[in-house]
Amino acid sequence: MTDSVLSYALDHEPQLIADLKILVSYPSVGADPAMAPGMEDARLFIEARINAMGFQNAQRLTPPGGSGQAALFAERLDAPGRPTILVYAHYDVQPPDPLDKWLSAPFEAVERDGKLFGRGISDDKAPMIIALDTLAAFIAVEGRLPVNVKLLIEGEEETGSPSLPGILETHRDLLAADAVLSADGARWRPDLVALNVGSRGNTGFEMRVQTAAQDLHSGRYGGIVANPLHVMAGLVAGLHDAQGRITAAGFYDGVAEPTAAERAEFAAIPYDEAAAFGAIEAQPRGEAGYSTLERLWMRPTLDVNGMWGGYTGVGSKTVIPNEAFAKLTMRLVPGQDPQRAKQSVIDHLRAQLPPFATLEVYADRGEGGAYAVPPDHPLLTAAGAALEQTTGQLPLKVRIGASLPLTEIVHRILGIDTVMFSFAIADENFHAPNEFFRLSSITDGLAAWTQILRQIADITPDAFAPYRRR
Amino acid sequence: MTDSVLSYALDHEPQLIADLKILVSYPSVGADPAMAPGMEDARLFIEARINAMGFQNAQRLTPPGGSGQAALFAERLDAPGRPTILVYAHYDVQPPDPLDKWLSAPFEAVERDGKLFGRGISDDKAPMIIALDTLAAFIAVEGRLPVNVKLLIEGEEETGSPSLPGILETHRDLLAADAVLSADGARWRPDLVALNVGSRGNTGFEMRVQTAAQDLHSGRYGGIVANPLHVMAGLVAGLHDAQGRITAAGFYDGVAEPTAAERAEFAAIPYDEAAAFGAIEAQPRGEAGYSTLERLWMRPTLDVNGMWGGYTGVGSKTVIPNEAFAKLTMRLVPGQDPQRAKQSVIDHLRAQLPPFATLEVYADRGEGGAYAVPPDHPLLTAAGAALEQTTGQLPLKVRIGASLPLTEIVHRILGIDTVMFSFAIADENFHAPNEFFRLSSITDGLAAWTQILRQIADITPDAFAPYRRR
Numbered sequence: 001m002t003d004s005v006l007s008y009a010l011d012h013e014p015q016l017i018a019d020l021k022i023l024v025s026y027p028s029v030g031a032d033p034a035m036a037p038g039m040e041d042a043r044l045f046i047e048a049r050i051n052a053m054g055f056q057n058a059q060r061l062t063p064p065g066g067s068g069q070a071a072l073f074a075e076r077l078d079a080p081g082r083p084t085i086l087v088y089a090h091y092d093v094q095p096p097d098p099l100d101k102w103l104s105a106p107f108e109a110v111e112r113d114g115k116l117f118g119r120g121i122s123d124d125k126a127p128m129i130i131a132l133d134t135l136a137a138f139i140a141v142e143g144r145l146p147v148n149v150k151l152l153i154e155g156e157e158e159t160g161s162p163s164l165p166g167i168l169e170t171h172r173d174l175l176a177a178d179a180v181l182s183a184d185g186a187r188w189r190p191d192l193v194a195l196n197v198g199s200r201g202n203t204g205f206e207m208r209v210q211t212a213a214q215d216l217h218s219g220r221y222g223g224i225v226a227n228p229l230h231v232m233a234g235l236v237a238g239l240h241d242a243q244g245r246i247t248a249a250g251f252y253d254g255v256a257e258p259t260a261a262e263r264a265e266f267a268a269i270p271y272d273e274a275a276a277f278g279a280i281e282a283q284p285r286g287e288a289g290y291s292t293l294e295r296l297w298m299r300p301t302l303d304v305n306g307m308w309g310g311y312t313g314v315g316s317k318t319v320i321p322n323e324a325f326a327k328l329t330m331r332l333v334p335g336q337d338p339q340r341a342k343q344s345v346i347d348h349l350r351a352q353l354p355p356f357a358t359l360e361v362y363a364d365r366g367e368g369g370a371y372a373v374p375p376d377h378p379l380l381t382a383a384g385a386a387l388e389q390t391t392g393q394l395p396l397k398v399r400i401g402a403s404l405p406l407t408e409i410v411h412r413i414l415g416i417d418t419v420m421f422s423f424a425i426a427d428e429n430f431h432a433p434n435e436f437f438r439l440s441s442i443t444d445g446l447a448a449w450t451q452i453l454r455q456i457a458d459i460t461p462d463a464f465a466p467y468r469r470r
Numbered sequence: 471m472t473d474s475v476l477s478y479a480l481d482h483e484p485q486l487i488a489d490l491k492i493l494v495s496y497p498s499v500g501a502d503p504a505m506a507p508g509m510e511d512a513r514l515f516i517e518a519r520i521n522a523m524g525f526q527n528a529q530r531l532t533p534p535g536g537s538g539q540a541a542l543f544a545e546r547l548d549a550p551g552r553p554t555i556l557v558y559a560h561y562d563v564q565p566p567d568p569l570d571k572w573l574s575a576p577f578e579a580v581e582r583d584g585k586l587f588g589r590g591i592s593d594d595k596a597p598m599i600i601a602l603d604t605l606a607a608f609i610a611v612e613g614r615l616p617v618n619v620k621l622l623i624e625g626e627e628e629t630g631s632p633s634l635p636g637i638l639e640t641h642r643d644l645l646a647a648d649a650v651l652s653a654d655g656a657r658w659r660p661d662l663v664a665l666n667v668g669s670r671g672n673t674g675f676e677m678r679v680q681t682a683a684q685d686l687h688s689g690r691y692g693g694i695v696a697n698p699l700h701v702m703a704g705l706v707a708g709l710h711d712a713q714g715r716i717t718a719a720g721f722y723d724g725v726a727e728p729t730a731a732e733r734a735e736f737a738a739i740p741y742d743e744a745a746a747f748g749a750i751e752a753q754p755r756g757e758a759g760y761s762t763l764e765r766l767w768m769r770p771t772l773d774v775n776g777m778w779g780g781y782t783g784v785g786s787k788t789v790i791p792n793e794a795f796a797k798l799t800m801r802l803v804p805g806q807d808p809q810r811a812k813q814s815v816i817d818h819l820r821a822q823l824p825p826f827a828t829l830e831v832y833a834d835r836g837e838g839g840a841y842a843v844p845p846d847h848p849l850l851t852a853a854g855a856a857l858e859q860t861t862g863q864l865p866l867k868v869r870i871g872a873s874l875p876l877t878e879i880v881h882r883i884l885g886i887d888t889v890m891f892s893f894a895i896a897d898e899n900f901h902a903p904n905e906f907f908r909l910s911s912i913t914d915g916l917a918a919w920t921q922i923l924r925q926i927a928d929i930t931p932d933a934f935a936p937y938r939r940r
Contacts, residue, residue, distance in 0.1 A: 200689070200692075202688075202689075202788065204786060211752055211755075212750045212751055212752035213750055213751035213752070214750060216750060216752075217872070218672075218771070218773055218775065218799060218801060218872075219670070219672075219801065219870065219871050219872020219873060220766075220870075220871055220872060221750075221766075221871070222670075222766075222771040222773055222801045222871055223756045223757065223765040223766055223769055223770075223771040223801065223871065224754060224755070224756050224762050224765050224766050224871075225747075225750070225752045225753075225754070225755055225756075226752070226753070226755040227773050227774060229706065229774040229775075229776075229777045229796075230706055230707065230709070230710065230773075230774060232703070232777075233702070233703040233704075233705075233706035233707040233774070233777070234703075234707040235703075236699065236700055236703035236707075237700070237703040237704040237706075237707035237708075238707075239700070240700065277695075280682045280683055280684060280686060280691075280695070281682055281683035282681055282682035282683070282686075282695045282696070282792075282826070283695075283696070283825075283826040284694060284695070285681075285694070285695055285696040285826045286693045286694050286695075287693065292694045295693040295694050296690075296691075296692075296693055296694050299693050300693075301688070301692040301693040303688050303692055303697050303699075303700075303790055304697060304699040304700060304703070304780065305688065305699075305780050305781050305786070305787055305788060305789050305790070305791075306699075306779070306780035306781040306782045306783075306787070306789075306791075307699045307702075307703070307777065307778065307779055307780060307782075307794070308777065308778040308779075308782045309776070309777055309778075310774065310775050310776035310777060310797070311775050311776040311797065312776045312777075312778045312795070312797075313776075315833075316674055316676075316775070316797060316799065316833070316835050317775055317776070317797075318672065318775060318799055319775050319776075320773055320775070321775075321776075322752075324777070325782070326699075327780070327781060327782075327786060327787075329688060329786065329788055331688065331689065331692045331693065355753075356752070356753040356755050363785075363786070365786050400689065400690075401689050401690055401691070401692055401693065401694075402687065402688075402689020402690060403689060
């Protein structure tokens with residue numbers, strides 16, 4: 001059965017690629033003030049494209065306070081009685097450094113071996129264009145969208161979305177929707193059709209242990225004073241028990257054990273553990289009683305990311321330093337309260353601190369919660385059906401061990417759920433030189449986006465009500 | 471009872487001070503090639519002085535291999551049947567940096583408040599001149615020395631005496647003596663008459679723990695791989711037990727417990743622990759069952775002097791590093807074999823290393839053993855008697871927690887013992903700006919050196935035989 005909308009979209013792939021090349025040519029590096037013109041060029045290009053598609057109420061949602069990059073908004077509400085979907089993407093990209101590692105200019109999309117190379121092409125310009133072109137195809141062929149669509153195209157994703165919470169709070173009514181469908185994200189692996197249904201949160205802090213007012217000579221003080229490096233080592237060594245379990249009382253409060261169904265689901269995922277660990281020359285190591293994927297997707301972590309103190313230069317110095325430092329971060333899972341989890345670690349450290357040392361905790365990283373889309377959420381069901389129909393494979397439900405601030409922020413502020421529906425693949429060198437996007441993913445993406453919009457059209461808006469939190 | 475030799479020496483104090491000012495004016499910084507002329511000036515000055523005193527066989531003992539600073543040698547063997555003493559001093563000084571902290575020019579001896587200020591004046595030019603002037607007074611008044619004297623005046627003390635072992639080995643016969651009397655060293659405190667009878671040795675190494683081939687992102691790998699900072703923390707935390715005792719099996723082999731007499735001696739030493747620790751805002755902390763002075767003087771240590779890994783810059787980076795580093799040194803006590811003690815720590819670390827990490831040990835610091843002069847050594851007895859007679863106080867026997875390579879090298883290669891008989895005091899800013907020497911110490915030193923030489927003259931050379939190791 002041929003879908004006329006999809007046929008139209010596929011026929012226009014050359015135009016899509018031409019547009020993508022233009023968009024890649026704009027160096028929209030939000031982190032670099034010198035690239036502000038590239039950011040503005042990207043905004044103008046997208047706004048022109050949206051206006052041409054008959055979107056209405058187009059506006060720039062400027063960050064509260066006035067500084068920061070505007071998010072682009074527009075809507076087409078031409079499907080009364082049908083669900084309203086907020087489609088998310090972002091127009092900013094990572095800096096291109098290190099430039100000397102690129103095989104072609106980062107801001108010139110170049111085709112090699114069935115791939116288009118360029119900064120931001122996979123994260124997230126091609127996936128965004130695929131979503132927009134699918135919408136354009138519906139409008140061109142059917143004269144309207146099958147569902148109500150609001151667009152939210154952010155300009156600060158690569159810098160941690162600092163303004164997004166404020167924008168969402170300020171424009172809560174404008175952005176009201178039944179769910180978010182994100183063109184950002186990434187498929188786990190090129191060989192598997194998968195849907196990402198969860199991510200971990202994160203938080204952290206820095207700490208300093210002090211044992212004396214000044215550095216001391218090991219000849220004059222060795223053996224009679226505490227060494228803060230040893231104190232720090234004791235604190236860090238005491239963060240986990242022999243089973244790899246975090247020892248801070250209360251840290252696991254609210255963490256749900258994987259269900260038998262989840263364990264079975266994870267176990268069924270084709271995952272070559274030996275190859276994955278062989279590639280990094282490491283051995284699987286983590287909390288006892290969990291598989292690698294359970295550890296990565298369902299268990300919280302506590303890691304020291306940096307630790308230092310004393311003399312670290314060339315040669316030897318017989319010093320007993322007076323202070324030692326560490327940076328710690330946690331990855332959190334659904335059910336954990338980030339503030340409470342972090343406080344449990346700080347309380348634990350203070351309780352373990354010997355009486356002859358002082359501990360200072362500072363550089364609080366803020367808190368980003370974990371997120372999981374409810375397993376029976378109608379948009380997730382629609383996404384699964386769309387992928388199954390267009391690929392012939394039942395998509396695996398996977399998670400990521402990293403954080404997706406978008407999903408948690410949207411859930412916290414708008415009270416709705418997000419399904420990641422990107423056609424980037426995790427091996428496409430985001431944030432690294434020679435970022436690329438597979439040309440074949442354009443076809444896959446157009447097909448899947450056409451299909452998911454048709455799937456959503458079949459959902460009654462009431463079906464979202466049970467998942468709405470306000 | 472007036473000692474005519476001492477009277478002569480005291481009468482010539484103005485000449486001693488004038489000579490000292492000249493010697494301080496020569497910037498004999500051995501570590502700085504630009505100051506080679508200062509080194510040569512110091513050598514020529516001392517050689518002229520020694521020749522004027524009728525010393526014979528004067529020669530420069532050049533380091534084997536040809537590079538390095540020559541040690542000066544000369545002898546007067548005009549006391550047949552009496553002991554032969556090797557008098558040690560050094561003519562090199564520490565660099566004067568930081569220059570802006572000096573209140574007067576470092577290479578111009580300036581008098582203020584009963585002190586002479588200048589680089590190297592306390593370490594070791596004034597103590598050396600005191601020894602030489604005492605010898606000169608004997609020669610002037612009595613026409614001969616009361617004992618046979620060999621002089622060894624080194625030029626690499628401040629750079630760790632790298633050539634000294636080779637020089638001693640090459641000139642074993644030339645340097646043959648019953649014992650060494652060192653004009654270098656330092657009295658512990660200005661308020662106490664004390665003899666230093668022991669020092670700790672030291673050795674060390676650097677180590678690297680690795681858990682993967684590359685740094686990993688904590689979102690993609692957090693919870694499924696080992697963190698080398700945690701592994702390092704575990705290794706360091708496991709170096710000591712809860713009693714502050716070093717856990718490496720065999721580390722304490724050969725270490726003697728303090729005897730009841732030593733404990734009583736240490737306990738009798740006036741030592742204001744609260745003031746000492748208050749000054750550095752630290753608390754006494756060390757191996758259980760020992761006093762602070764016992765810990766510092768009689769117990770070996772194991773300290774991490776530097777530890778680092780991961781991200782140590784400003785802000786946060788969600789990295790799980792693949793390696794962690796630490797620099798370790800040990801302070802050793804008499805009876806310990808430095809090589810075996812170090813190996814016991816390395817073996818312990820390897821035994822504690824979890825199977826998912828690798829450990830590399832490198833940057834071996836070499837080994838310097840500890841040293842203690844035998845408590846009944848005749849030269850020590852002579853030194854004690856000389857101090858008691860000239861000060862009216864029974865000198866305390868103290869040790870230092872730092873290392874005196876000279877004593878250990880001399881004992882190892884020449885098989886003889888060393889008594890430190892310096893009139894520098896430990897608070898005189900050696901190795902720091904505004905180094906000074908108390909003018910009153912010149913009188914004290916001349917008196918004590920006159921007296922110790924007379925005491926040594928009363929010892930039969932056979933009395934040294936039991937202490938000779940060969």
